[in-house]
Amino acid sequence: xHCPVPRSALVLEVGSGGSPYCRSNILIDAYITTRERxxxxxxxxxxxxLGMGEALPFRDNCFDFVxxxxxxxxxxxxxLFLLExxxxxxxxxxxxxxxxxERINPYWDHRSEVTVRDGVLLVRKKSSWKPDSExxxxxxxxxxxxxxxxxIPSNPFPFHTRFYWKDKIAYQILNQEADANWxxxxxxxxxxVHLSLRARLGRFxxxxxxxxxxxxxxxxxxxxxxxxxCPACRSNNLAWNDDFVxxxxxxxxxxxxxxxxxxxxxxxxxxxx
Numbered sequence: 001x002h003c004p005v006p007r008s009a010l011v012l013e014v015g016s017g018g019s020p021y022c023r024s025n026i027l028i029d030a031y032i033t034t035r036e037r038x039x040x041x042x043x044x045x046x047x048x049x050l051g052m053g054e055a056l057p058f059r060d061n062c063f064d065f066v067x068x069x070x071x072x073x074x075x076x077x078x079x080l081f082l083l084e085x086x087x088x089x090x091x092x093x094x095x096x097x098x099x100x101x102e103r104i105n106p107y108w109d110h111r112s113e114v115t116v117r118d119g120v121l122l123v124r125k126k127s128s129w130k131p132d133s134e135x136x137x138x139x140x141x142x143x144x145x146x147x148x149x150x151x152i153p154s155n156p157f158p159f160h161t162r163f164y165w166k167d168k169i170a171y172q173i174l175n176q177e178a179d180a181n182w183x184x185x186x187x188x189x190x191x192x193v194h195l196s197l198r199a200r201l202g203r204f205x206x207x208x209x210x211x212x213x214x215x216x217x218x219x220x221x222x223x224x225x226x227x228x229x230c231p232a233c234r235s236n237n238l239a240w241n242d243d244f245v246x247x248x249x250x251x252x253x254x255x256x257x258x259x260x261x262x263x264x265x266x267x268x269x270x271x272x273x
Contacts, residue, residue, distance in 0.1 A: 015071025057263035
């Protein structure tokens with residue numbers, strides 16, 4: 001719920017998924033549906049875009065603030081991701097599981113371990129989804145039920161990295177040479193995670209908060225095309241038609257589905273004619 005910006009600030013949220021911050025004005029996510037957010041449906045209740053965090057389809061410095069909550073750890077190219085956040089926004093907030101929590105409780109689709117030391121964001125790319133199998137086995141045998149059901153819910157901050165930045169992100173990639181583009185393990189089932197009553201009440205509370213606290217009137221007036229740039233040539237000279245966004249510079253075009261432009265899959269000049 002918290003976003004330390006004035007009412008006039010234009011806020012982008014990267015990886016907004018199924019639970020965007022109330023204060024976000026523009027949303028971007030890479031997937032309509034994905035197991036990476038436990039199959040939660042994508043919310044597009046304000047101007048929204050489909051695109052990758054490593055190649056954000058927005059103009060330079062067009063946002064006052066950018067939120068990237070629980071998305072950096074999914075990137076196989078975290079440096080590109082962080083450079084893009086700096087390019088499009090003047091300040092921002094990054095939240096991830098802390099590296100210790102990620103090491104003992106790894107996720108199938110997380111590709112980085114992230115923590116903070118002396119004001120610097122430290123990122124270690126994972127060479128596989130479970131880098132320390134022995135440690136995980138020791139943890140899961142006896143300790144995991146206590147940690148996940150009692151300790152973390154009562155003390156969330158020590159288990160998460162929360163990082164505010166302004167003008168420039170102080171970061172270090174600890175193992176640049178590592179390859180995090182591995183194939184994650186197969187999903188045994190595609191059902192959504194069962195939520196406890198407490199979790200369902202919390203989710204309902206967030207829905208109510210979004211209805212009451214979002215800048216709905218302002219968001220409806222935003223001209224999204226004025227913020228976009230072509231991912232192919234980085235031109236700002238775009239035209240929004242009913243079914244696609246076209247770049248008048250390179251000629252590539254991008255589908256628009258239910259008012260959401262998909263800026264990842266481009267069509268060659270003339271394909272939409």
